[in-house]
Amino acid sequence: MRQNKATVSKVDVIALFTDFGLHGPYTGQMKAVLHAMAPGVPVIDLFADAPAGNPRAAAYLLAAYAVWFPAGTALLCVVDPGVGGARPALIVEADGRWYVGPGNGLFELVERRARASRRWDIEFRPERLSASFHGRDLFAPVAAKLARGDAPPGRQRNDASDRRPGWPDDLAEIVYVDHYGNAMSGLRAAVLPANARLALAGRPIERARTFSDQPPGTAFWYENSNGLAEIAINQGRADQVLGLAVGTPLEVLP
Amino acid sequence: MRQNKATVSKVDVIALFTDFGLHGPYTGQMKAVLHAMAPGVPVIDLFADAPAGNPRAAAYLLAAYAVWFPAGTALLCVVDPGVGGARPALIVEADGRWYVGPGNGLFELVERRARASRRWDIEFRPERLSASFHGRDLFAPVAAKLARGDAPPGRQRNDASDRRPGWPDDLAEIVYVDHYGNAMSGLRAAVLPANARLALAGRPIERARTFSDQPPGTAFWYENSNGLAEIAINQGRADQVLGLAVGTPLEVLP
């Protein structure tokens, strides 16, 4: 048992990454558990609209946004279309950040890109586990336990059946469309050639530094504030003009 | 006057149940009042999209979700189409939880199902009471007063004109549609026969344990994580496929 060593990076903030939407009771009930079990630990809504039911697209989004948080952050991650079924329930520690959620590939890119990582099967079982809301009943209590300094309530996992070696290192698809209609891809801008063009259904899109460099109405891509290649239109909605949604494929032109 | 005895269950968290939507200033202004008057008390967004202007549907939703919170929770509840009119303003204590909001039937099911409850007419009046936003000006200060340990600022209410004895114990209607398109009814699963079928416009829907038991595309109902009968489609949107919205009637088949 070397689990106690895992607690050297104390959890002092919890970030939520879910596909629950902000409406409805789901996020609130998770926060109620966190406040009750780990009072005083700040809880940050990162994404409540991660790709719904799509752990693959969500994995690329999570990997890009999680690393912006300092070591000592717990990311409570619930994109869990298989809830109530056989998928495992995991804790992953990667570069000092903690991830709690379903073992359905959601942490694949986080683990693949980490310098160092460890993983546990959650063995904690709540008094009452609903069939449909493990976020509230299982994952939130585990995140709260980490936040109050407990050792990970599980055993180290050696089974790699939840890993997804076939997924690419970067995903040439839209993984998120924001409030302004800008569309983030699963491609890190840093891995693309400096003057790479992206193509949508054969239509090439040039790179720009930022919005204010572009004439209104022109489609372009740029490195967004978390390093992803993002397609946008200055003073326009790229999603509507270009027909973009989560899952829309892109090409990187040579 | 036995009101001080009501404060034996200390309020240590405030949950919000409103039809304000999360956008706009309404929830934020209520939270600003709560933070100013009861600093340090956690405030949880439970529902900001309770059935808009529909205290009857909201009453069944509230009763199902409020009991999940521990005694000592104050629920600040604003579904208030009659704001500015003659409806009373109430505090209800039921099984150790506190409810603050309009006397328009919103607390009917909470009170009816409670083992013990008491009720007060709010007598507190703020310096400035707007005609349209009692959530901010009246109900939030009262919830804050309870959270800092004050006695309920009102007098015990004996008038039952706000009660709704004609409403059923369970409501065979959709009371909430969530982010995934799942549709909650006002029926508690525990009061239905084990193999009950629900019917929508004559079309029967079978019971299932949870999503992962069902083939994609099949409509089913299940007991959701708060005990309500909920209609869903695995990997689909029940609201769109079945034409469900708040108010859609159901039948319980014999």
Added chain:
Amino acid sequence: MRQNKATVSKVDVIALFTDFGLHGPYTGQMKAVLHAMAPGVPVIDLFADAPAGNPRAAAYLLAAYAVWFPAGTALLCVVDPGVGGARPALIVEADGRWYVGPGNGLFELVERRARASRRWDIEFRPERLSASFHGRDLFAPVAAKLARGDAPPGRQRNDASDRRPGWPDDLAEIVYVDHYGNAMSGLRAAVLPANARLALAGRPIERARTFSDQPPGTAFWYENSNGLAEIAINQGRADQVLGLAVGTPLEVLP
């Protein structure tokens, strides 16, 4: 240097006024910065759906809602279509409230209506400044510095190039449409004649005290809870019935 005198009104709460939408990572990343740099200071979501990319409409909305907060509030304001371009980055102190955001007119009405105000050019530069997200990288750290009692990290600004003297004192346009379909104008009700009528495309709309005074389905305007003239329909959606959106012009009838 008289900047330290500016800190006499201590910042004890931070309110967010942005056009980010509540979804996506933007508000969460700003809050993560605020929590990390100014732990324990409450952060209130006021508007996340201020008029998108429209600092002029947003300026009238902000001026109406900011004054509701007590002195000692910092308003972190991001409606910033020129991010990455040449617009200045400002701190404004007006009547004891602090405003941090882009110098694009967003604070014009706040400053014009203040009894006393001062302004600074932000000179703080973060280690890493993204081209597209100054809310997170520049404005949130500055708001956090004010919240922990630092002097404004800038120099007093004498340049008035960011002021908008040509904008009217009140704006006869819709500046916000809420969750219920009610449409706020940029007109303060207090500056209108007591029985003023507003007109939409020539159609006159009468004043009422509040919703419950009106028969269902009738369009009216009233002074909303923050003093703006707001167009509504009791039990109806004014935006849909009357075709209202941000930017729709109104007339004040004589």
